[in-house]
Amino acid sequence: MTTRIGEWVEAEAFLAAHPDVEAVDIVLTDANGIGRGKIIRRHEVEALYKQGRHLPSSILGLDVTGEDVEETGLVWSVGDADLRAWPIAGTLVLLPWTSPRRAQVLVSLYHLDGRPHGADPRHAMAAQIDAMATDGRYPAGAFELEFYLLDAEPGPDGRPCPAAMALDGRRHGQVQVYGLDDLDGMQPFFGPVYQAAKAQGLPLETLISEYAPGQYELTLHYRRDLLRAADDLVMLKRLVRAMARRQGMVACFMAKPFAAQAGSGMHLHVSLNDRQGHNLFSEDEGAVCPNPQLLHAIGGLAATMGDGMLAFAPHANSWRRYVAKLYAPVQPTWGVNDRSVALRIPAGPVTDRRIEHRLAGVDANPYLVGATVLAGMQRGMAHTIDPGPAAEYQGFTQETPFARAMPGDWRAAIAQAQGSDFLKDALGADLHRSFIAIKRAELFRVAGYIPDIDYQLYLY
Known part of the structure; x- marks a missing residue:
């Protein structure tokens, strides 16, 4: 070269x-x-x-x-x-x-x-972007980063615990979702994070106190280049982890660190532009139904969701996040302005229509998520797949045409991914083979340990 x-x-x-x-x-x-x-x-x-x-x-x-x-x-x-x-x-x-x-x-x-x-995940996502470009479609978007800040040392019970406020050492006592006082208490940490992001050219935007003590969300500016948006997420996770370590905290990117609290997702917002940069998902004011291309893209995502679940939930812990009514979707559902669904069309100007893909945990690889999502969208548009009716605010419970294709746990997801021609096409044969081999090795490693719950339930 x-x-x-x-x-x-x-x-x-x-x-x-x-x-x-x-x-x-x-x-x-x-x-x-x-x-x-x-x-x-x-x-x-x-x-x-x-x-x-x-x-x-x-x-x-x-x-x-x-x-x-x-x-x-x-x-x-x-x-x-x-x-x-x-x-x-x-x-x-x-x-x-x-x-x-x-x-x-x-x-x-x-x-x-x-x-x-072929085993490099970034190349897999780039290949899907190139495939879309042949049809005059150019994906744009951004990832959201949810995570916990934890004390560097475990609590008295030996388990992780949310970090004390960097400002005054005060402890979290309540959820306080969207609480501004909690954000203010962590400004000695987040202020330097924003400064470091600026130095790196990362388009860091909104900060949110999420749905658990010690849980936060950082959003990134929407990119016209979706591959660069995935790079942003990779760089931001490294930045947050390093900054937390230097302030005596741990930035936790487990999907579900606490059983009774919300898990952490990595939502992907994605749309498609034409060669002139116009949004192909945009709608006319007052339109009754979503744009057909948008609807078929959602149909493809719903139809392939089961085969792609290993990319969205790659670890044993990932599957603990899918608990109904804790803001993690459990069905291949879609809806408009509805956070109970897996595939959400957010509110906003009709010219800015996009899909919020809410399946992936924060522990997922953004390049694998991107490649799998783009491949699903392409399949939906190529085959004009109908996603079925919107969930109408029942996304946690509504049965869908594709629900039976969803794996029930990590082991089932590995098996389904291994036999999936869709995922092999989405990732490429080399990465599909190596990714499945890695997941199977990790499954055997986890299966070789005896968790505490076994002793609690079965010892006596």
Whole structure:
């Protein structure tokens, strides 16, 4: 692969503008959404941009603990061979919380001959975007980030507990959803988060106190480039985690850290533009029915939801989030201005119509979510799939034409995903194989542990 001149010009200007940067984190996002890579010194950056950087193939075949999964076909069956990482344009940014000062850049993996590596999740999403472009459709959108802030040390019962207010050490005693006093109490944390996001060019917007003590939501500005929106989410999670750690807290991206409290989602807002940038989902004022393209896209998402659930809920803990009436959807339902459904058309100007896909937990990989959602939308539009009637504020309980295709738990989701031609097409054969192998390895790992509930129920 030849030098990418434009990217090197960008990096050269960055280094000139930041002479205090001593090192750069190169960050590859694996199948579980975990950032892995190396920290290189400043003098190595030019070679990264002109020659790429070797990383082992096994880095895409790791489970959530960072151990090899041989069944991915990415470890010893290929000699743990080197691949070549190339920087992603526009992602070289400061890490303003570091001293000595470092920067970071996201990378994607390629074969040594320059072909995109099929097990890289970002390439899977890019392939779905390219497929849409052939039909003159260009996805735009943004992800929302829900998470908990926890104390660095567990509570007296050995379990995690919500972090004390950074301002005065006060403890959360109530849910206080949308509570402004709770946000004010965390301003010593969130103020620096916004400053760091600005330094990284992340379009961070609204802050919300969510539906549990210690739970928050950060939203990002809607991007015309959905792939860059996924990059935003990857970078924001790394930023929030690092800033929390430096303030004696833990940013928790588990889907369900507390049994009696709301889980944390990663909602994806998505629309489609034409070549001129006009929203293909827009409607005329006073329209009785949604735009047909929008309706068929929803139909495709509903019809493929069962096959895609492993991408939206990839871990054992992910499935604990789907508890009715705690703002996590449990059926492949849709509706307008209705938060009980999985596929929501938010209120707002009819020219700005979009889908809010509410299935994914915050523990999901945004590239896998994006690839699966776009593939479902394409299928719905290609086959003019009817999603059935709107849920009419009964999204937690209403039966739908596609409900029977939904897996009931993590094990069933893995089995359904393994046999799904849809998911294989959405992710590509290589990533589908490696992702399933990783999930199966994690399933066996979890099954090998005896949880406390077993002793409580069965010991005596």
